[in-house]
Amino acid sequence: MDVSCDLEVDVNGEEVFMVDKKVVSFYSGRINKLFSKSKGLSRTLKVIFNDFPGGAESFELMTRFCYNKGKIDISPVNVSTLYCVAHFMEMKGSDSGNPNLLEQTEKSLEEVRYWTWSELLLAVRQCQDLQPVATTSGVLKKYMDSLSGRIACSGAELSPCPSTSSPESSGFRLSSDTRSTESLKNSSFKGTWWFEDFVALDPSLIEMLVKSMLSKNVDHSIVSKFLFYYQKSRFAAVATSEEKCKITEAVVQMLHTLDPALVSFKSLFGLLRIALNVNKSKCCRNQLETLIGSQLDQATLDNLLIPSPAGTKYLYDVNLVLRLVKSFIGKGACCLPLTRLRKVATLMDLYVAEVAPDPCLKSSKFLALIKALPDSTRMSYDGIYSAIDIYLEVHSGLSEEEKLTVCSGLNYEKLSSEACSHLTKNKRFPSRSAVQALISQKCKLKSLLHETNRPCSFTESPSSLVEAKGKAKKDESCQQIVLYAGKLDISTENERLRAHLQGMQWRVLELEKVCRKMQIQMAKMMRSKLSAQSNAKSLPRLCS
The missing domain is CATH 3.30.710.10 (Potassium Channel Kv1.1; Chain A)
Structure with a gap:
């Protein structure tokens, strides 16, 4: 030619x-x-x-x-x-x-299934320079499937290099790669020996590898550990913020395809703090916040205390926390176990108390934090009361209406007697809140009186009577609230409330007298029973 x-x-x-x-x-x-x-x-x-x-x-x-x-x-x-x-x-x-x-x-x-691990890695790295043909032709997928298959089978203490002794053999032999062999001898490297081999690959190739591993049922927790390792290693190697943004978005997108329960919550928050410093897309932010929000019950107060972004006056990023809570609730609080909900409620109580002293925090944001979770998730509102007290002290310039709006986050029925008593004397709270606290205490005491003043007979044990008296004694503290109500400047339409409160005080005193008489009669009856040494007879009812 x-x-x-x-x-x-x-x-x-x-x-x-x-x-x-x-x-x-x-x-x-x-x-x-x-x-x-x-x-x-x-x-x-x-x-x-x-x-x-x-x-x-x-x-x-x-x-x-x-x-x-x-x-x-x-x-x-x-x-x-x-x-x-x-x-x-x-x-x-x-x-x-x-x-x-x-x-x-x-x-x-x-013959790719007979290649050594090192030969496969070299081929994959070459494919980075052969794009997009390497992907469209299918050769890259062939390599990734072979690699992920060996990773999936590497739970045993064997090398990822298949035997080349015969074409029919699909068994494994010990690797000639010293590093891989030594790593596999240590059980702590069984699932992670391959991490370093893929650090140099582009995010697009890593995405293909992860998809292949998931199709081979590789443990999601191992895959997530690799992605965090990849992100950390790549950040140390790249310099530009554009590259870091690309890596972050790719890693978050891949993490989003995993089971959230198998992704390290601590590592997710670490990634979040890194992501806050790169110009990530809104989609990337939503995916990361959804992952974190789904496990919010594992968070600590330190996790949530993230400084607010540049350009805002808030001390902490309250908008981020609100979005995380929204992600946690997801389709509705009814879909979550109550134990998890209450953990987050306790966490939010701590967070609200932490951000309350922020002089730049608007009342609308503060109230949004309080109401981010349903009322049923809190056993007590004492923590919220303390946080509101701090907030009103710092924001002393609020109008009466603004104070009432903030106080709408309180559930007075879930305040303890001590908290209610403190609230009625707290001049920082609007008078209407003090009245609501008194009404709540009245309802509680009325319920207790109804329970304690039920018909009883001498067939009841002395301990039940003592318990009844104990409940009445416990309600003595409520008298202070009732007495204090007389000092409040209550408007004419609340005169009926005043009459009810005075009547309640009278009933508490009468209840104490009845309990004392019951105790004396019970003691006499027990003495006569011992002296007669006869069968117990039916005793007359003492009260109705």
């Missing part, structure tokens, strides 16, 4: 090659199509490739195949490049029987 240089090829702007058009077009369907009508022309032709897979080095490898009459040694070292070039240049052969580079490389790739 005569050789001439009548075709000029510019490869990705890296290098210009002068080749024989006739020789190259004999093996390349793409070149043949481009210049099939220019056979009679004597002038030099030119073609420019801007997306040639592998660049100038790959083109040179292809020309060796063409000038060597379709012969080249194919190995794991060059098969990826040759396969992608064969796809790009349409080197599929023809009816004339010329050598088919695509077919030769496909046969070589059928």
